Amino acid sequence: MKTIAALRRWQPPRAAQAVVVLVALVPLALLVVDAATDGLGANPVETVLHRTGDWTLRLLLATLTVTPLRRWTGWQWLLRFRRPLGLLAFGYAVLHGLTYVALDRGLVWDEILVDVLKRPYVTVGLAALVLMVPLAATSTRAMMRRLGPNWQRLHRLVYAIGVLAVLHFLWSSKLDRIEPLVYAVTLVVLLLLRLPASARSPRPLVVEGSCEPRC
Amino acid sequence: MPSSEITPRAVWEDRRRFLRVAAAGAALLAARPGEAAVARPGRLAPIVDLQETSHGKELEPTDYGDFTSYNNFVELGVGKEAPARNAHLLRTRPWTLKAEGECEAPGAIGIDDLLTQFPQEERIYRLRCVETWAAVVPWVGVPLNAVLARFKPTSKAKFVEFESISDPDRLPGQRRPVLPWPYVEGLRIDEAMHPLALLATGCYGEVLPGQNGAPLRLVVPWKYGFKSAKSIVRVRFTEQMPRTTWALMQPDEYGFYANVNPQVDHPRWSQGRERPLGAGLFARRRPTLMFNGYATEVADLYRGMDLSRHY
Numbered sequence: 001m002k003t004i005a006a007l008r009r010w011q012p013p014r015a016a017q018a019v020v021v022l023v024a025l026v027p028l029a030l031l032v033v034d035a036a037t038d039g040l041g042a043n044p045v046e047t048v049l050h051r052t053g054d055w056t057l058r059l060l061l062a063t064l065t066v067t068p069l070r071r072w073t074g075w076q077w078l079l080r081f082r083r084p085l086g087l088l089a090f091g092y093a094v095l096h097g098l099t100y101v102a103l104d105r106g107l108v109w110d111e112i113l114v115d116v117l118k119r120p121y122v123t124v125g126l127a128a129l130v131l132m133v134p135l136a137a138t139s140t141r142a143m144m145r146r147l148g149p150n151w152q153r154l155h156r157l158v159y160a161i162g163v164l165a166v167l168h169f170l171w172s173s174k175l176d177r178i179e180p181l182v183y184a185v186t187l188v189v190l191l192l193l194r195l196p197a198s199a200r201s202p203r204p205l206v207v208e209g210s211c212e213p214r215c
Numbered sequence: 216m217p218s219s220e221i222t223p224r225a226v227w228e229d230r231r232r233f234l235r236v237a238a239a240g241a242a243l244l245a246a247r248p249g250e251a252a253v254a255r256p257g258r259l260a261p262i263v264d265l266q267e268t269s270h271g272k273e274l275e276p277t278d279y280g281d282f283t284s285y286n287n288f289v290e291l292g293v294g295k296e297a298p299a300r301n302a303h304l305l306r307t308r309p310w311t312l313k314a315e316g317e318c319e320a321p322g323a324i325g326i327d328d329l330l331t332q333f334p335q336e337e338r339i340y341r342l343r344c345v346e347t348w349a350a351v352v353p354w355v356g357v358p359l360n361a362v363l364a365r366f367k368p369t370s371k372a373k374f375v376e377f378e379s380i381s382d383p384d385r386l387p388g389q390r391r392p393v394l395p396w397p398y399v400e401g402l403r404i405d406e407a408m409h410p411l412a413l414l415a416t417g418c419y420g421e422v423l424p425g426q427n428g429a430p431l432r433l434v435v436p437w438k439y440g441f442k443s444a445k446s447i448v449r450v451r452f453t454e455q456m457p458r459t460t461w462a463l464m465q466p467d468e469y470g471f472y473a474n475v476n477p478q479v480d481h482p483r484w485s486q487g488r489e490r491p492l493g494a495g496l497f498a499r500r501r502p503t504l505m506f507n508g509y510a511t512e513v514a515d516l517y518r519g520m521d522l523s524r525h526y
Contacts, residue, residue: 176293
């Protein structure tokens with residue numbers, strides 16, 4: 001019991017947040033290096049599309065992991081990683097969208113419009129990206145304070161974003177559905193973990209022996 | 216030395232230019248006889264007695280590295296890089312092409328007989344994948360009609376079915392039912408007998424790499440790439456339209472004909488423009504041509520057909 005209590009009290013070094021951000025930026029750095037050294041393969045536009053899309057989904061799921069993991073471990077400090085992870089997911093999503101619009105479609109807007117209107121995987125992908133904008137815009141502390149309880153209500157949009165993003169991947173893959181299904185199952189698990197908690201009445205976030213003023 | 220003996224600058228510059236051009240011309244002439252128009256990458260065995268043709272002389276072939284590192288060949292693995300990585304698992308000897316069905320002379324022909332008994336023609340063709348990437352490939356091969364004629368198809372042979380390799384013990388992609396194996400493609404008999412249809416034994420002057428369908432594959436340049444079945448082991452002459460793999464898998468997305476057609480979109484993307492392999496990150500797509508640029512030669516095959524219905 002003593003070790004469990006000690007584990008619950010454990011705090012990461014202060015630099016942990018910076019490390020997580022830097023690690024999440026490694027795929028972007030690799031993309032830039034590969035682009036500069038002709039390392040993106042025979043179809044570089046497709047490579048950039050796939051890599052930015054993959055990392056959007058991974059970071060989105062990482063964002064959604066914070067809360068259940070925090071509840072389970074009692075590590076309140078995990079919350080500090082949620083905003084940077086969410087913003088990084090948004091960053092990769094923007095790059096993904098820009099790659100599609102500019103590099104893949106070459107800014108041919110009538111073609112893009114047809115894609116958005118006629119092809120469900122593009123429609124849901126765009127919807128997910130658009131819904132991320134208000135969340136990124138209200139991610140500051142000041143906005144959290146200003147919006148009060150509405151902030152949390154607004155940020156529940158992330159569940160819809162997760163569903164749309166996974167559908168986008170599932171519907172865009174032709175043959176091997178295993179990878180998108182792994183994302184889908186992970187998302188479903190992360191959403192299910194929230195069900196009992198939201199059914200319960202709200203309770204203070206403080207878990208015994210783990211509170212730190214900075215969380 | 217009097218200045219009059221100094222060669223004027225314009226004259227020696229001209230002379231040097233002439234020498235350069237002459238040297239280049241001589242090199243070009245020396246390369247001509249008996250050699251492929253396309254530089255051999257020097258990676259695999261060359262095809263001997265290769266005959267040049269006029270097919271696609273005006274086209275610029277795709278880089279060999281690009282064409283052999285970005286492949287759809289699910290037998291060797293899902294994803295574009297897996298086929299090249301697993302190509303060594305494909306055994307290409309011994310290899311026999313069997314022929315059966317509605318024909319007077321069913322039988323078989325070994326790959327080495329096919330390489331020596333038929334003239335090996337170099338033909339540079341456009342290749343357009345249904346996924347919208349494109350390439351220009353200097354194929355080497357035998358006109359398909361010459362090979363099929365040897366088996367004497369009867370009047371009941373309305374279609375030809377092509378069956379690809381089945382070797383789940385060795386080929387990683389066939390251990391999972393990603394597609395119903397073996398891969399089956401098909402052509403109408405008049406399509407198969409069309410002089411543009413090629414049974415390829417090589418590309419870029421050398422034998423085919425495993426990931427590109429060694430040792431024997433179909434090349435139907437006016438159709439989307441998935442029609443050009445790889446690593447073929449059997450042809451079957453049939454009266455009924457063959458049930459082809461992709462048309463079975465996703466009938467609303469892939470039809471039996473699969474002619475390249477910029478006006479008929481795939482349900483999930485436009486077919487109007489294409490991206491050449493190796494064009495780089497900032498290259499724009501270029502317009503896709505009707506029948507992939509072979510309309511003059513093949514449009515008659517489809518006269519009176521509604522191509523948006525028979526996609």
